[in-house]
Amino acid sequence: MENTAVVELDNLKVKLGRREILHGISCRLGVSGTGKAIGLLGPNGAGKSTLIQTLLGFLKPSAGRARILGIDCRRSTGEARSRIGYMPENDSFIGEMTAVTFLRQMAELSGLPPEPALEKAHEVLFHVGLGEARYRELRTYSYGMKQMAKLAQAIVHGPELVVLDEPTNGLDPAARRRMLKLVVEMKAEQGMNVLICSHLLRDIEQVCDEAVILKEGQIVHHCNLEEERRSNRSFVELEVAGDDKHLRDVLPGIGAEGVSEGGGRWRIVLPPGVEVEAIWALTTQQNLLVRKLTHRRDTLEEIFLKAMGHLGNTGEKASGLRAQG
Amino acid sequence: MAVYKRGYQRYDGPLTGGWTRFMVLPRYAWQRLYSQRLVVILTMAAFLWPLLCAGFVYLTNHLDLVPTIDQGFRDFIQVDGRFFRIFMYVQAAFASFIMALAGPSLVAPDLANNALPLYFSRPLTRWSYALARLAVIAGMLSVVTLVPGLLLFLLQVSFAGGSWLVANWTLGASVVAGFLIWVLILSLVAMAASAWVKWRVVAGAVSLACFFILTGVSEMIDQVFRVTWGHAFDPAWMVNRVWCAMLNVETAEGPAVGTCLFSLTMFVLLLVAVIEKKLRPVEIVR
Numbered sequence: 314m315e316n317t318a319v320v321e322l323d324n325l326k327v328k329l330g331r332r333e334i335l336h337g338i339s340c341r342l343g344v345s346g347t348g349k350a351i352g353l354l355g356p357n358g359a360g361k362s363t364l365i366q367t368l369l370g371f372l373k374p375s376a377g378r379a380r381i382l383g384i385d386c387r388r389s390t391g392e393a394r395s396r397i398g399y400m401p402e403n404d405s406f407i408g409e410m411t412a413v414t415f416l417r418q419m420a421e422l423s424g425l426p427p428e429p430a431l432e433k434a435h436e437v438l439f440h441v442g443l444g445e446a447r448y449r450e451l452r453t454y455s456y457g458m459k460q461m462a463k464l465a466q467a468i469v470h471g472p473e474l475v476v477l478d479e480p481t482n483g484l485d486p487a488a489r490r491r492m493l494k495l496v497v498e499m500k501a502e503q504g505m506n507v508l509i510c511s512h513l514l515r516d517i518e519q520v521c522d523e524a525v526i527l528k529e530g531q532i533v534h535h536c537n538l539e540e541e542r543r544s545n546r547s548f549v550e551l552e553v554a555g556d557d558k559h560l561r562d563v564l565p566g567i568g569a570e571g572v573s574e575g576g577g578r579w580r581i582v583l584p585p586g587v588e589v590e591a592i593w594a595l596t597t598q599q600n601l602l603v604r605k606l607t608h609r610r611d612t613l614e615e616i617f618l619k620a621m622g623h624l625g626n627t628g629e630k631a632s633g634l635r636a637q638g
Numbered sequence: 639m640a641v642y643k644r645g646y647q648r649y650d651g652p653l654t655g656g657w658t659r660f661m662v663l664p665r666y667a668w669q670r671l672y673s674q675r676l677v678v679i680l681t682m683a684a685f686l687w688p689l690l691c692a693g694f695v696y697l698t699n700h701l702d703l704v705p706t707i708d709q710g711f712r713d714f715i716q717v718d719g720r721f722f723r724i725f726m727y728v729q730a731a732f733a734s735f736i737m738a739l740a741g742p743s744l745v746a747p748d749l750a751n752n753a754l755p756l757y758f759s760r761p762l763t764r765w766s767y768a769l770a771r772l773a774v775i776a777g778m779l780s781v782v783t784l785v786p787g788l789l790l791f792l793l794q795v796s797f798a799g800g801s802w803l804v805a806n807w808t809l810g811a812s813v814v815a816g817f818l819i820w821v822l823i824l825s826l827v828a829m830a831a832s833a834w835v836k837w838r839v840v841a842g843a844v845s846l847a848c849f850f851i852l853t854g855v856s857e858m859i860d861q862v863f864r865v866t867w868g869h870a871f872d873p874a875w876m877v878n879r880v881w882c883a884m885l886n887v888e889t890a891e892g893p894a895v896g897t898c899l900f901s902l903t904m905f906v907l908l909l910v911a912v913i914e915k916k917l918r919p920v921e922i923v924r
Contacts, residue, residue: 369759371919391761395653399759405752409670421662422760424653432641433649440646466756471648476759503648 317383319343319351319474319506320368324377327360327367334363336530337377342508343523345382345473348500350507352517352538354617355527361510362402364527365476368508369399382473382506395424398467402478402510404459408452412438412462415451416469423470430469437465441495457488464495474506475499481516489516496520518613526620534620538613549589551579552605553596560599567591577604659761663770664777671740671778680739681782684732688786691725692793699797717794718806719885722813725790726783726881730820730874733779734846740778741828742841744771745917750836758919768829768917775825783821787813812884820877823902826909833916849874866892870901877902 318341327335342351355361366372368381370390379386384393407415413434420430438447441461446454451462460480467475480496481489497520499505511517517524518538526534553560554577564571568584569591581592589608596603671677698715701707748754757767791810795803803810831845852872859868869875869892876898882889893901 366920369755369919371755371758391763394759395761397759399755401752401755401759403752405756407747407753408751409747414666418662418666419756419760420649421654422659422757422762424659424761425649426652426654426658429649429651435641436644436646439642444642468646471650503646505648 317345318380319345319349319382320508321380321383322364322377323379325364325367325374325379326376327363327372328375329363329372333375334360334530335367335374338364338527338530338532339377340525340532340535342525342535343506345506346504348504348506349522350496350500350509350520352521352524353508353510353527354512354514354517354524354613356512356621358529359527360530361527362478363530365399365478365508365510368393368476369397370394396473398470398472398475400463400467400475400477400480402482406451406459406462409450411450412443412447412454412465415462416466419466420469423472425470433469433471437469438462441465442491457484460484460488460492464492468499468503468505471503472505474508476508476510478510479512480509481511481513493520514613514617524613526617528621534617541613548608549581549583549592550605550607551581551592551596551603553577553579553601553603555599555601557599557601560595560601563595563599567595660766660770661773663767664773667744667771667774668777671743671774677736677740677778680732680736681778684729684736684782685786687725687728687732688790691721691786691790694721695790695794695797699794717798719809719812719887722787722790722809723881723885723887726787726813726816726820727878729783729786730817730877733783733820733824734849736778736782737775737824737828738842738846741775741825741845742832742835742838744774744829745832746836746838746841749833749916754917755919764914764917764919768913772825772829775828776821779821779824780817783817784814787817809885812881816877816881816884819880819902823873823877823906826906826913830909830912833913867897869893870897873902873905 320340320342322338322340324337324339325335326333326337343349353361353364363372367374367379368386370386370393373387381393382396384396386393407418410418413431416434416437417427417430420433421427425433435444435447438444441464443458443461443465446458451459454462460483464477464480467477477496481492484492493516496507496509500507500520507520509517509521522537522539524534524536524538525532551571557573557577557579560579561571561573564581567587569581569587571579571581573579583589583591589606592606593603672681694715695717697704698717701712748757754767758764762770788810791813795810827848828845831841831848835841835844853874856868856870856872856875859871860866869879875892879889879892879898880895880902881887883895892898
């Protein structure tokens with residue numbers, strides 16, 4: 314099971330009525346048990362929610378196959394669902410219940426015995442910051458609290474994969490930060506795999522290790538964000554004033570390589586693990602005055618826009634794209 | 639350690655079996671419903687009639703305690719099919735009111751709060767969810783129908799002895815089967831109304847009105863066309879007709895038992911289709 318993909322799609326086609334929403338998509342996303350997050354991006358109507366609903370067994374594929382953690386979503390729906398936690402996009406709760414009762418019921422439905430279910434309900438409510446409000450009925454909660462309660466019910470049974478559909482939608486900045494922090498903790502501390510569906514690029518960029526961009530029911534881009542970040546971080550444009558003729562000699566000292574373009578302008582490639590602060594240190598050491606230091610990187614927004622066809626693929630940026638659709 | 643100090647850790651202990659999971663929804667629903675005073679009062683009130691009937695059973699088996707009763711009346715008061723039919727008729731009415739009170743909270747809140755995706759994202763199929771919800775109302779109705787019916791029958795057996803049981807065991811079987819049919823129909827009507835109408839009060843009214851309206855329609859057909867087959871549209875009448883046949887009691891003119899059973903089956907299938915259509919995790923707009 315070591316190399317089992319978190320999500321594996323094989324020529325997956327899904328129809329809603331007569332309309333085909335997903336047009337035969339294939340990919341392998343994430344590795345089970347690694348505690349990584351996968352971002353599912355795309356404009357409205359791209360098929361993100363349809364894909365999630367198919368993975369959860371709500372919709373039947375018209376062709377192809379979808380697997381979660383190595384389990385066929387259609388044939389072994391029960392087994393697949395017992396290992397998933399799902400946070401839907403819209404308001405979903407039982408208003409007449411207190412948060413503790415609601416979470417306990419959900420945990421028991423996932424197979425936890427009553428006593429551990431109650432313990433986990435309390436634990437997870439404190440974890441998401443609803444400890445003080447856990448005996449209040451859910452209908453009295455604010456929107457942000459309801460979002461947290463939805464997240465709590467998704468993780469109360471300790472699933473291997475948590476599927477979050479637009480988790481930060483409608484949250485104020487503080488609540489959004491808290492939600493993203495919880496997602497990062499879920500990955501790092503609990504080793505859960507997370508599948509996030511969102512149209513907020515910053516959220517995906519902040520918490521995901523891998524991203525898939527959907528457009529009109531097809532995958533148009535699949536990238537490893539960690540690698541993208543690393544490769545982009547190594548590229549620095551520097552402009553200095555002063556005698557910079559020794560700069561080329563000292564750059565290898567930090568493992569970097571540089572090319573002078575004349576007039577104090579340099580292009581420097583930093584090795585993995587070396588941060589841009591090392592350049593500052595070198596310039597200070599060489600008594601150089603930094604006029605400009607650009608830490609150039611492809612942002613996810615650029616990648617997304619290119620995948621959507623809003624930006625032209627140019628030069629080195631284009632090399633980072635591996636379009637599949 | 640206090641829970642707020644402990645922090646969250648993933649659960650990795652043993653999991654419960656399928657039946658335990660199936661009973662989670664009924665358990666929580668019963669807990670919620672029986673915490674409502676009106677439901678408790680109505681359930682308790684539903685036991686008054688069985689208590690009176692139990693007194694009647696006692697009296698018929700101890701007529702020597704009242705020597706003043708004449709022979710004609712002694713022959714009239716007997717624990718037979720007629721007695722159980724009257725008992726079932728009244729008790730069925732109580733069950734209908736409990737259904738109207740408790741039924742709407744079965745599915746309507748889940749639909750109103752869009753909670754179905756939360757249930758169906760867990761190892762719970764649509765049918766197991768529907769059966770679990772059906773078990774909630776069927777369980778509540780059985781408490782006021784099957785249980786007192788069987789107790790009355792056993793009370794009579796205890797007074798009248800084994801010879802009465804041998805001669806009248808079909809009465810006991812008829813009480814169980816008759817109430818099962820009624821409980822099934824009431825439960826399905828409650829589920830369908832609750833799934834169709836999201837507002838709880840309206841759902842309760844709809845589930846009761848369904849019986850009154852169908853009775854009215856069937857009477858109208860009978861009167862306008864001067865026929866008796868109009869009763870085939872009245873589930874309450876048809877269930878009563880089936881009971882009478884099982885208890886070997888005469889009934890008013892109308893469709894035959896076979897027709898009634900066929901019509902009731904169609905009614906049940908229609909209700910199942912309504913429930914099937916509404917209980918979906920996502921609504922597909924075609």
